[in-house]
Amino acid sequence: MTHPRPNDRAERIALERLDRRRLIRTAVALGAGATTAAALAGRPGAGAAGRTARQTDPTTLVIADAIAGEQWLYMDPGRFYEINSAAAMHLIYETLYHAPDSSRPDQFEPLLAAAAPQVSADGREVTIPLRPGVRFHNSGNEMTAEDWVFSWTRLANVNGNGAFLATSYWSDVKAVDPLTLRLTFERGVAPLQAILSSLPLAVMDSKVMREQGASDAPNVDAAGNPVQGAQELDTPAQDWLDAGNSAGTGPFRLAVWDRSTEVVLERHEEYWGTPHALERVIWTNIADANSQLQAVQTGAIDIAYSVDPDAVAQVEADPNLQVISGPTLAIEYLAMHTSEEVGGPLANRQVRQAIGYAIDYAGIVNDVITGGAENPGPATIVPLPLLGSREAQQYAYTTDLARAQELFDGSGVGPVEITFSYGSGDTGVGGVDLETLAAKLQADLQRINGLTLTLNPMDPETRITEYRGGKLQFTVSPWTPDFPDVDSYAVPFAHSGDTGTAARRVGYGTPDLDAILDAGLYELDPARRAQLYLDVQRRLIEDAPFLILYQPLDRKPASAAVQGVAPHSIYQLQLRNASKTA
């Protein structure tokens, strides 16, 4: 037996140490090399040999959105008035009419109504037959006209943001029989189906809701004195709904609502229509648009709710992804104050018109929003394809610097400095960075000799407060409609009364416009109504208190496996025909 000599042993130990060191160094180098190489490679997952992007369960659709933010506050038609959560609300709760075609948000079909509204000869009574055999999820109770009366009375008396829908148009609602609803009006309202397709006017299971403590009691007594009504008494039902319960008729029911992490809808197996192809729809909380995109690219989710316009080309180039695109009814507009006191030189109509001719509209659509907008866009505040918007396009402002200079010089205001206020760090509709948009406008408008545009970035909340208070000389703002009808734009932007919410902010409105608008709401003849609103749009273009910058398209990155999903101007995402390939 031979023993290693001390020197041999020492050498071997030294060699072993060297080997270990070498091994560690090699491992570190390999690891770092692999990490770097994979990270720099052109596709996700390149570092994991043979691994492709994961796919979610084909029976489950997963959508990423900032659900912990202020866009997911209520899953209750009585209180709901947010934008992003409309897609989920449209799957859980149902209205009398709906606009199923994303490309025609102004075309309505019966949903829980059995037919179109039957209007009496004087236009003051509208009878709506209800679809028979519709059952609420969870309880299995059959839907009746009483459920509609309860739901709308509760909506009015809970007094949330959508309450005006139940209080502004009809004077009475009655259940004639279990399957017939009757509305009484002072005057017949033209966009009735558009109003009745609004999600706050969806039906809830009155029996279940009452069991859960819901109240539809008025908040004032017959003499007008304040009493305890639904505004205070409905809290237990609100808590019940907030805990992840639902009482609707839609193809899905709410299964989980964890405000900070996810919303889970599960298929309503006893749905009155064809059961949905998917078993589950999940919204998961990812706030940042880039993280949402990465999650789609890695296959962790199916649809990203938000996208940076600059990232759209990257999605289009990826064979595993698609861009789901469709029209919206949102607009981004400029508001110019028309009073001397606040508007200064902008009180002069010719200066406002000069600005209208100086803007590079094509540059904004092509470069700022990277093609993600209607082109050509609407002429004024009524978006395409609503009533009169196509006809008004012939009067639209186009980029014409010579005309702009001529108007500016003709105004006689001399060299002027105008302050342009915008929400710093905020984004406009379509995900446009407002800093970029403001810089673009500054460059465009300063092409008018004698006009200097000073940029005033503001805290977004402060800006909206100041704007609503009519204190801003010149600003940019978004608008989305209460319901898909021209009235939802024309009245706020052109009426001088309380309903002219945007017009008041810039001191605009005249009695003759008010008369046209009041007539338009009640004009039941489509051709005459179209002419009335065309007249309003021509006046708005001529007076130029507002200028339209763009009407965005809605674009959402999605997995190529997703089918039948379209952006929708009211429901945000039309998911009723959604499915996934395996």
Added chain:
Amino acid sequence: MGLWGFVARRLALSVVVLAMVSVGTFSLAHALPGDPLSSVISERQANNPEVRAAFEKRWGFDRPLPVQYLYYVRNLLRGDLGESIAKRRPVSDELKQRVPATIELTLFAMGFAVLVGVPLGIVSAVRHDRWPDHLARFLTLIGTSVPVFWLGLLLLYVFFYRLQWLPGPGRLDVGMRPPATITGMVTLDALLARDWDVLGTALKRLVLPAIVLGAYAMGIVARMLRSSLLSALGDDYVRTARAKGLVERRVVAGHALRNALIPTVTVLGLTVASLLAGAVLTETIFSWPGVGSFAVDAALKLDYPGLLGVTLVVAVVYVLVNLLVDIVYGILDPRIRAA
């Protein structure tokens, strides 16, 4: 002064500090321009004086500011932090759900800071001015100087998007339900419920945000330990230990490190509180449902009750940690109690 007298004095001072914090936050929040109701009521409602008055009454904005503050303090003493304007639910409910998420993230971030920072500090001091020291100092420099949002986005890009080794934002996988709430910390609740799937997922999802949040603390710990260990290694008692023939490992671990750890532990304690406040960016990047992301929402929406609630929680943690450090110091060094 006896120990209990010292503790009582510190406690009384803490209450004063918290009262001042509440007054300061309340005044500053209300001094900001803007209308908090603009984010919660529609234009139509804002223009209707009756509806607006009802909303103002609901959130107490119809009273003079000092009266609002007194009501706030009264409610606070009853444990009522008010209703969040942005979230439309009680602030205490929101915090009850979010504080454990932030504590969990902070604990793991501290774990990372200690597990990486302490060895780096030791290596750096023991191999002073050689390449392990340079490497360790480089790593700690990165930890203390790289902006949190950049590090977060970079790690997500590399490890979630490119390599797909780790999951992306969020606390659990899509569709995975957390176990019944006991502590509110998913890892601990999963451990108690023996739900290994959830535990594994939650741990994986903690890796990136914990590294991002803990990077700064890791750098501080390593640098503090290196400095104090270097100082200790030059002391007489270490020379004596070496003269007695102790192996270097025992000299470092058994003698110098013990003393060098005292200031490091102190710094670590104070860092815990700053991590709670510093979770704002990390939670936003990783969609982590904690106090930090709530603070962002509250600030953006001028949600006064929400802002006050978050500030109060962070202030309480700061005050408690400082109190604890003061008491420990008082115990260790009686001269401080007399000061």
